[in-house]
Amino acid sequence: MADEVTFPVEAGHIMLFARAVGDENPIYHDAEYAKTTELGGIIAPPTFERVWAQWDPAYVLRPKPGQPWFGSAAGPTGLPQKGSDDEGDGGGGGRGLHAEQRYVYHRPVLAGETLTARTRPGKTWTKEGKRAGSMTFREQIIEIFDQQNEIVVTATSVSVITSRAVDQ
Amino acid sequence: MALNASAISVGDTYQEVVAENLSRTQLVQYAGASGDYNPIHTDTPFAQEIAGYPSVFAHGMLSMGMTGRMLTNYVGDGRLTAFGVRFTRQVFPGATLTAKATVAAVRQEDGQHFVDLALSTTNQDGQEVCKGDASARIDP
Numbered sequence: 325m326a327d328e329v330t331f332p333v334e335a336g337h338i339m340l341f342a343r344a345v346g347d348e349n350p351i352y353h354d355a356e357y358a359k360t361t362e363l364g365g366i367i368a369p370p371t372f373e374r375v376w377a378q379w380d381p382a383y384v385l386r387p388k389p390g391q392p393w394f395g396s397a398a399g400p401t402g403l404p405q406k407g408s409d410d411e412g413d414g415g416g417g418g419r420g421l422h423a424e425q426r427y428v429y430h431r432p433v434l435a436g437e438t439l440t441a442r443t444r445p446g447k448t449w450t451k452e453g454k455r456a457g458s459m460t461f462r463e464q465i466i467e468i469f470d471q472q473n474e475i476v477v478t479a480t481s482v483s484v485i486t487s488r489a490v491d492q
Numbered sequence: 493m494a495l496n497a498s499a500i501s502v503g504d505t506y507q508e509v510v511a512e513n514l515s516r517t518q519l520v521q522y523a524g525a526s527g528d529y530n531p532i533h534t535d536t537p538f539a540q541e542i543a544g545y546p547s548v549f550a551h552g553m554l555s556m557g558m559t560g561r562m563l564t565n566y567v568g569d570g571r572l573t574a575f576g577v578r579f580t581r582q583v584f585p586g587a588t589l590t591a592k593a594t595v596a597a598v599r600q601e602d603g604q605h606f607v608d609l610a611l612s613t614t615n616q617d618g619q620e621v622c623k624g625d626a627s628a629r630i631d632p
Contacts, residue, residue, distance in 0.1 A: 337525070338541070339524040340521075340524070340525040341526065342555075343521065343525070344522040344524070344525040344554070345520040345522070345554065345557035345558050345560070345561055346510065346511065346518070346524065346558060347557075347560075347564075349560040349561075349564065349565070349569065351569045351570075361569060361571075362570075363569065363570045367569065367570050369557065369560060369561070369564065370557070370560035370563065370564065370572050370575050371553055371556050371557045371560050374526055374527075374528070374529055374553055375525070375526055377526070377527040377528065377604070378526075378527035383527065385528050385529050385530045386527060386529050387529060393531075394531065394538070394542075395529075395531030395535045395538045396531065396537040396538045396541075396542075398537050399537075400537040400538055400540075400541035400542050401538055401541075401542045416543070418530075418532045418538065418539065418542055418543025419530075420530075420544070420583060421552070422551070422553065422579055423578065423579060424574065424576070424577065424578045424579065425552065425553065425554075425556055425577060425579075426574070426575070426576030426577075426624075427572075427574065427576065428573070428574050429572050429573050429574065429575070432569075432570035440627035448550070448619065456550075458506075466582045480576075485578075488544070489543055489546075490543035490544050490582065492546060492582070
């Protein structure tokens, strides 16, 4: 994962994201309506910020041309089977899960602006769970700035690698 | 339109059904929009044979995004100041999810009004799939 990713906040992308979370609020797709609101234009819905990954050239959860992909193709995975499941950043063997996510919004994210996401590691800890065996938690802090270098969003993400599939 | 501090009290609740019979296609939509193409969310052979799950399951961030839709409908557009959740259970295709906010505090800071909310999103069996809290700047 790149330490710094600069990405455009595009109105079309906001529309697609809002559709994906089932949100038909016109402030996310109707520029004429959005003009009449207190924000004066299209804004991004909460959690949209995570799309920075689309602009990260090294993002591990996106297939890349010419590189093996861990999802299925002819077989159930495109990677050679390995003894160990606990590698990779959320990918390896499907043992990586998202445990927690927290956002602090310093102001709304507006269509048309350009943002820069800066990532740094946080804490790491382990825990024994009844449903998932041993779990390794890893925190990551992503601060998102505008082009005046003012902070817009602080995102704290905790991922977990479980030693086995979580019991249902 | 934003929520009014004068119209709410601690303990008030607001809820919405944010997913009904959640489709695999919506998981594909979310993968494409968000950029998280982890095959565990969209690729059944991988999810079952490699990861050992009964089927694909929703991105945690999709549950959070849908919970966010309830939140912005309640507090108003662009008013959230904080939003955090813990993902406590996986969400499988076919799920019906209800997102609920409970007013934990109504407060003033520097002459502005804020609401603090406790959040709980549950599935059709009443099991919590994400739990968290949020704060928003609201109108007087």
